[in-house]
Amino acid sequence: xxxxxxxxxxxxxxxxxxxxxxxxxxxxxxxxxxxxxxxxxxxxxxxxxxxxxxxxxxxxxxxxxxxxxxxxxxxxxxxxxxxxxxxxxxxxxxxxxxxxxxxxxxxxxxxxxxxxxxxxxxxxxxxxxxxxxxxxxxxxxxxxxxxxxxxxxxxxxxxxxxxxxxxxxxxxxxxxxxxxxxxxxxxxxxxxxxxxxxxxxxxxxxxxxxxxxxxxxxxxxxxxxxxxxxxxxxxxxxxxxxxxxxxxxxxxxxxxxxxxxxxxxxxxxxxxxxxxxxxxxxxxxxxxxxxxxxxxxxxxxxxxxxxxxxxxxxxxxxxxxxxxxxxxxxxxxxxxxxxxxxxxxxxxxxxxxxxxxxxxxxxxxxxxxxxxxxxxxxxxxxxxxxxxxxxxxxxxxxxxxxxxxxxxxxxxxxxxxxxxxxxxxxxxxxxxxxxxxxxxxxxxxxxxxxxxxxxxxxxxxxxxxxxxxxxxxxxxxxxxxxxxxxxxxxxxxxxxxxxxxxxxxxxxxxxxxxxxxxxxxxxxxxxxxxxxxxxxx
Amino acid sequence: xxxxxxxxxxxxxxxxxxxxxxxxxxxxxxxxxxxxxxxxxxxxxxxxxxxxxxxxxxxxxxxxxxxxxxxxxxxxxxxxxxxxxxxxxxxxxxxxxxxxxxxxxxxxxxxxxxxxxxxxxxxxxxxxxxxxxxxxxxxxxxxxxxxxxxxxxxxxxxxxxxxxxxxxxxxxxxxxxxxxxxxxxxxxxxxxxxxxxxxxxxxxxxxxxxxxxxxxxxxxxxxxxxxxxxxxxxxxxxxxxxxxxxxxxxxxxxxxxxxxxxxxxxxxxxxxxxxxxxxxxxxxxxxxxxxxxxxxxxxxxxxxxxxxxxxxxxxxxxxxxxxxxxxxxxxxxxxxxxxxxxxxxxxxxxxxxxxxxxxxxxxxxxxxxxxxxxxxxxxxxx
Numbered sequence: 001x002x003x004x005x006x007x008x009x010x011x012x013x014x015x016x017x018x019x020x021x022x023x024x025x026x027x028x029x030x031x032x033x034x035x036x037x038x039x040x041x042x043x044x045x046x047x048x049x050x051x052x053x054x055x056x057x058x059x060x061x062x063x064x065x066x067x068x069x070x071x072x073x074x075x076x077x078x079x080x081x082x083x084x085x086x087x088x089x090x091x092x093x094x095x096x097x098x099x100x101x102x103x104x105x106x107x108x109x110x111x112x113x114x115x116x117x118x119x120x121x122x123x124x125x126x127x128x129x130x131x132x133x134x135x136x137x138x139x140x141x142x143x144x145x146x147x148x149x150x151x152x153x154x155x156x157x158x159x160x161x162x163x164x165x166x167x168x169x170x171x172x173x174x175x176x177x178x179x180x181x182x183x184x185x186x187x188x189x190x191x192x193x194x195x196x197x198x199x200x201x202x203x204x205x206x207x208x209x210x211x212x213x214x215x216x217x218x219x220x221x222x223x224x225x226x227x228x229x230x231x232x233x234x235x236x237x238x239x240x241x242x243x244x245x246x247x248x249x250x251x252x253x254x255x256x257x258x259x260x261x262x263x264x265x266x267x268x269x270x271x272x273x274x275x276x277x278x279x280x281x282x283x284x285x286x287x288x289x290x291x292x293x294x295x296x297x298x299x300x301x302x303x304x305x306x307x308x309x310x311x312x313x314x315x316x317x318x319x320x321x322x323x324x325x326x327x328x329x330x331x332x333x334x335x336x337x338x339x340x341x342x343x344x345x346x347x348x349x350x351x352x353x354x355x356x357x358x359x360x361x362x363x364x365x366x367x368x369x370x371x372x373x374x375x376x377x378x379x380x381x382x383x384x385x386x387x388x389x390x391x392x393x394x395x396x397x398x399x400x401x402x403x404x405x406x407x408x409x410x411x412x413x414x415x416x417x418x419x420x421x422x423x424x425x426x427x428x429x430x431x432x433x434x435x436x437x438x439x440x441x442x443x444x445x446x447x448x449x450x451x452x453x454x455x456x457x458x459x460x461x462x463x464x465x466x467x468x469x470x471x472x473x474x475x476x477x478x479x480x481x482x483x484x485x486x487x488x489x490x491x492x493x494x495x496x497x498x499x500x501x502x503x504x505x506x507x508x509x510x511x512x513x514x515x516x517x518x519x520x521x522x523x524x525x526x527x528x529x530x531x532x533x534x535x536x537x
Numbered sequence: 538x539x540x541x542x543x544x545x546x547x548x549x550x551x552x553x554x555x556x557x558x559x560x561x562x563x564x565x566x567x568x569x570x571x572x573x574x575x576x577x578x579x580x581x582x583x584x585x586x587x588x589x590x591x592x593x594x595x596x597x598x599x600x601x602x603x604x605x606x607x608x609x610x611x612x613x614x615x616x617x618x619x620x621x622x623x624x625x626x627x628x629x630x631x632x633x634x635x636x637x638x639x640x641x642x643x644x645x646x647x648x649x650x651x652x653x654x655x656x657x658x659x660x661x662x663x664x665x666x667x668x669x670x671x672x673x674x675x676x677x678x679x680x681x682x683x684x685x686x687x688x689x690x691x692x693x694x695x696x697x698x699x700x701x702x703x704x705x706x707x708x709x710x711x712x713x714x715x716x717x718x719x720x721x722x723x724x725x726x727x728x729x730x731x732x733x734x735x736x737x738x739x740x741x742x743x744x745x746x747x748x749x750x751x752x753x754x755x756x757x758x759x760x761x762x763x764x765x766x767x768x769x770x771x772x773x774x775x776x777x778x779x780x781x782x783x784x785x786x787x788x789x790x791x792x793x794x795x796x797x798x799x800x801x802x803x804x805x806x807x808x809x810x811x812x813x814x815x816x817x818x819x820x821x822x823x824x825x826x827x828x829x830x831x832x833x834x835x836x837x838x839x840x841x842x843x844x845x846x847x848x849x850x851x852x853x854x855x856x857x858x859x860x861x862x863x864x865x866x867x868x869x870x871x872x873x874x875x876x877x878x879x880x881x882x883x884x885x886x887x888x889x890x891x892x893x894x895x896x897x898x899x900x901x902x903x904x905x906x907x908x909x910x911x912x913x914x915x916x917x918x919x
Binding site: 063067 | 561565566567568569578579582583586587590591593594597598600601603604605608609610611614615616617618619620621622625626629630633634637640641645646647648649651652692693695696697699700701702706707708709713731732733735737739742743744745746748749750751753754767768770771772773774775776777778779845873874919
């Protein structure tokens with residue numbers, strides 16, 4: 001035993017490989033977190049470039065740039081890359097970096113698996129993106145891969161399905177790791193109801209991942225056998241049912257939506273108290289609200305398919321269940337505002353992005369309530385109104401929260417302050433243009449423009465033009481984000497351990513930059529140092 | 538003092554946000570009230586819910602921005618220490634629940650109305666194809682296909698050089714519109730022959746998916762005469778954006794006249810299928826059929842779009858022998874986007890399109906084959 005321990009110690013603090021090997025073989029949560037974040041940033045630009053192809057074609061009526069088939073490949077790949085390549089890995093990267101530091105753990109519970117979860121991703125995405133260069137082209141049936149359309153495509157479907165399997169394996173391993181870390185490695189005194197909200201939301205998200213990624217895997221495997229091995233799960237001519245796929249897919253798909261937003265809720269719940277210099281309002285109710293959203297996410301899936309032909313009773317059930325989600329979501333928004341209320345607010349870049357999140361996510365949430373109303377949904381469904389809705393919750397929701405998190409913790413990661421002036425400029429630039437990009441899409445949808453079309457009737461020209469201008473300005477503006485990060489990594493004003501005046505929590509007790517190994521000796525969390533003491537009275 | 542501050546700032550913020558919200562509504566488009574018996578209810582429901590969520594949004598943002606203006610450190614505002622209030626949590630749980638209940642009542646009522654599909658005066662079966670619609674009037678025994686109109690189809694080709702603004706109803710016009718009488722309770726039966734489509738005319742107040750192997754129901758009763766346009770709303774492949782829907786709602790008398798006219802045409806069609814056609818007739822008719830049915834994949838010059846859509850000519854010579862080409866046209870090719878046209882087109886359409894495709898780009902100057910409508914069935918058999 002003692003030899004094993006000493007070997008472990010050597011491994012831990014000596015023999016740290018350098019160069020490429022350092023990154024390939026790293027089992028350190030901070031290095032793996034960095035890898036995830038860089039990977040996600042690259043994918044954000046890959047997916048963004050595809051979005052710009054879409055917006056360029058939609059700049060004016062008529063087909064100017066691409067064939068409709070390629071346009072469909074772009075919409076499909078844009079979604080797959082952004083969801084599985086940009087947003088999800090970014091949250092996993094943030095969890096890797098911050099969860100151990102926030103609960104006072106020395107590392108993730110399963111460091112080797114952590115390495116593997118990351119290194120699967122570049123292979124998965126190489127396979128996915130390689131389909132663009134295959135003779136039959138990339139998948140073009142939308143990211144939902146609805147049969148029978150998805151089965152019409154070429155053999156590249158097999159690559160897409162295997163890439164999805166790899167991403168699923170990676171996500172499930174990441175989720176197991178996060179659950180094991182949070183449940184087993186909290187510092188003494190860090191009880192569950194003292195954990196930071198970001199840790200709570202990730203714990204719940206990890207359970208969602210484990211519950212639904214296998215469902216997606218099942219659905220796409222059935223597609224695979226239908227396409228290549230002659231089964232008829234979704235082929236009506238063979239006794240199958242194309243609608244069955246949609247039910248299975250959205251049983252994964254709706255919790256997936258919350259997988260992409262719950263950690264964002266956690267981030268915002270860290271940032272707003274810091275810059276309001278006031279504890280998070282209603283901590284316990286925030287935890288319960290998150291758990292209720294997670295539960296409800298399993299019983300609303302069919303609201304994605306109201307027009308598919310369902311019994312009246314089913315439509316009513318899914319409508320009511322969907323509307324109920326507004327309640328815990330509302331609680332969160334009210335709690336954030338109550339946190340700001342009578343605080344002492346300052347508006348550094350992370351706070352700006354968090355406030356932008358609250359406003360714009362709320363807009364997306366409110367249009368979500370509208371979409372739940374079935375008779376109106378018959379009009380909204382599959383139009384640009386839906387496109388506007390989910391981009392408000394995903395771009396100004398999830399992506400804004402990720403950017404807020406990066407600005408918030410960047411000084412902790414690099415040891416330097418980023419350029420605050422540029423950061424603020426980045427926020428205002430992004431906020432203005434993202435609204436120019438997505439707000440007019442509400443009007444387009446209400447006026448009758450379906451989604452996923454490469455060309456449109458001329459009455460939709462003006463708002464498409466405005467939207468495309470917004471898209472290009474927003475997209476190119478993100479290069480500034482890369483510059484700010486690069487500049488901050490290279491140098492700048494030295495950051496203190498606490499970084500932000502109002503910041504509280506264990507991650508701010510270690511020096512900036514955080515040394516490779518933190519909390520080798522667990523800190524003691526007692527009533528005096530615990531951030532959250534809230535109890536329902 | 539502090540409370541007055543919050544109140545005054547709050548009112549000012551409310552005013553600003555209200556003006557911005559008014560502006561947002563003033564510049565944009567809204568849903569159509571439509572022309573069917575319940576599309577107005579859907580519109581009203583949409584407006585009610587939109588109104589409610591707008592008010593919620595305005596109030597939430599007012600509270601937030603009031604705090605942002607008043608409670609800032611740069612103004613020397615010190616942070617209060619409170620961090621929970623069970624009373625507040627109960628209030629902002631209960632109020633949203635009540636609002637949702639208020640919204641769900643009209644939503645449920647309208648939905649039940651829309652789903653009551655019985656008691657129809659006439660039934661129309663709609664079948665989606667890649668990428669056109671088939672309409673079958675079950676009582677009248679009339680059936681036809683409805684595809685993107687030629688001018689739009691030509692203008693929408695990549696690099697066509699035609700300005701879409703100069704095409705009437707660009708992308709929203711068809712060759713054969715769906716003609717229906719007003720004031721009649723019509724039940725639609727929707728299905729698909731290939732992939733999932735979705736039949737949507739905003740003025741009727743709904744869309745409904747056309748799913749292969751399944752028959753969906755929906756109904757309408759149009760109250761105003763007019764032409765109403767819509768599109769396929771479910772991604773169905775390359776030309777998803779190019780399968781519009783046009784509904785012409787006419788008076789009962791006009792509808793009866795239209796039915797009689799259709800009957801006459803059907804008799805003519807049956808006659809045409811049996812008679813002998815000249816080469817010129819076949820080429821002229823074939824050019825029309827080809828442009829409407831084949832050109833979106835195989836291109837107007839037969840060059841195709843490799844690899845998904847093969848070329849029909851290689852070096853000016855039709856690729857493949859007539860028999861195998863006919864088999865493909867009639868029965869489609871499994872595992873590809875090529876569908877069988879046997880049920881979709883008349884024998885004279887198939888004969889003409891084949892004649893056209895085998896002769897139009899034949900540089901060799903040889904007399905290509907001409908195919909007679911009457912011989913299609915025979916060629917198919919053996």
